[in-house]
Amino acid sequence: MTDDLATSPAVQGLLERLGLGRLLPREGESPRGRNRNAAGPTTTGRAVFVKQLDGRQPDAARRFRRQRAYEETAVAGERPLTSPKCLGWDEEELLIVFEWLDGARSGSDLASDERFDDELAHRAGEMVGALHALPPDALPAEASGTTEPDPILLPPLEFFESLPLAYHTQASGASLEAWGMLQRDTELTLALRRLRSAEAAAAVTPVHGDLRLDQFLLHDGQLHLCDWEEFRRADPARDVGSFIGEWLHRAVLDIPAKDAELSGPSPRLSHQDIVRRGVAELDRLRTRSVAFWEGYRASTAVTDPGLPVRATAFAGWHLIDRMFASAEQRPRLTALDRAAAGIGRSAVLHPEKFTTVLGLEA
Known part of the structure; x- marks a missing residue:
């Protein structure tokens, strides 16, 4: 701008x-x-x-x-x-x-060009692991939550009961359609509440808090991580799940680019076909998640056996959250929006079944 x-x-x-x-x-x-x-x-x-x-x-x-x-x-x-x-x-x-890192390229741009490869994913994992390895008391008090309690509120569980009036009056038709779909899903609501309870019981570390591919910048061969406005102590599964969720989202986004039946104005594939092809695309991109997880574990000891499971559930929520981000611009949900929500829902409901699929080997 x-x-x-x-x-x-x-x-x-x-x-x-x-x-x-x-x-x-x-x-x-x-x-x-x-x-x-x-x-x-x-x-x-x-x-x-x-x-x-x-x-x-x-x-x-x-x-x-x-x-x-x-x-x-x-x-x-x-x-x-x-x-x-x-x-x-x-x-x-x-x-x-x-x-100013003049000429830097964001991770999302690199991923779109197939240039965010396994090596960069490994380096990203090392960086996030090094952050999580910091002692929690290294943070200033106002960032630790001791004097300014401020948990990460996503997913907004209260929205599953009713939407605030201010949100409802400004939301797009697609966003309202999505919330109508989710509010009827009692299984998903209960699974998200279980996730938040497990998160509350987990040991905390310093976290980025808003980890996305576009927060990474590649400049002169050096990978940087920026935008620390959500920096705090929290469950490290948040950051891990967000990175994995970015590739889960990327797998869904790449379906129409690789499938002529979805690139036109009237896609001819069923919901099941879209999910199947999304899973196939995720399998192709799985090496990024594997490389990230290997880099992460090289930088910090993972002593919490529940971290991969919570991270998988957060990856599922990340996919649903990204659906809302795209729905804000449209009057109706698309077939891809619904497919994204369905894949994300499966990861939230049964994360223990998807940790290996998403590259989070124990």
Whole structure:
């Protein structure tokens, strides 16, 4: 998006206080994201990326503190993994400045081009494992949950009972259709409640909290992990399940690209056909999950025998959650949306049956 962030007095003042000079005008769009962004060279020759959280959002200050807590944790000792270098921040303005990785490619783009290979997946697993291996007391108190209790609320169990009015009035037709489908599914509701109970009893570690392929950046051969606004102590199965769930989602997304019967306006495959072909595509991509899990276990000791099972269930929820993300733009659910929900549901209901299928070997 393009706006006046790059020329705002708050940004220029922060950069000057940090000794970085002033941000030079730059043609073209700013990097995209849910926050206001600006990037480019400064008058001192530094390349910077500036992010400003939207203060109108009720959780903006909390997300900013978690991002700052990660940076404080990272510089307090040995860095747990590679991430864009933070150059400074302005908490009052919710501004944070990073070194700009010009030309970096996101993990989601790499995956779309079949370039997020097993080697990168292994490196991603090593990075996440190193993060989870940090002692929980290494985090500042506000990120540990001791002074600011703030559990990850997804899946939103209360939505399975009724939708908040504010959500209902703004939701797309497809989103409302999806919730109508899920609210009738008592088995799924009970399975998600069991998952949240198992999560509450699990040992916690530092986690990223919002792990997706587009949070990984490849720059000059180095893999980075960014966007630490959900950094906290939590069940490590959250991060593992999210990464596995990304490939589960990718398997479903790749069906129409590889099947002419689904690429047209009137797909001719049944729901069962779509699920079958999705499972076949997942089998093709399984090596990514296997490589990630191997890298993960090389960086941290997995002493919790329940972690793979919970991670599998979270991977299933991740697929359902991604269905909602795409449904927000449409009036009706598609056959692929329903297939994604069905595959995700199976993983949530019977995770112990799918740990090996998803590459989480004991």
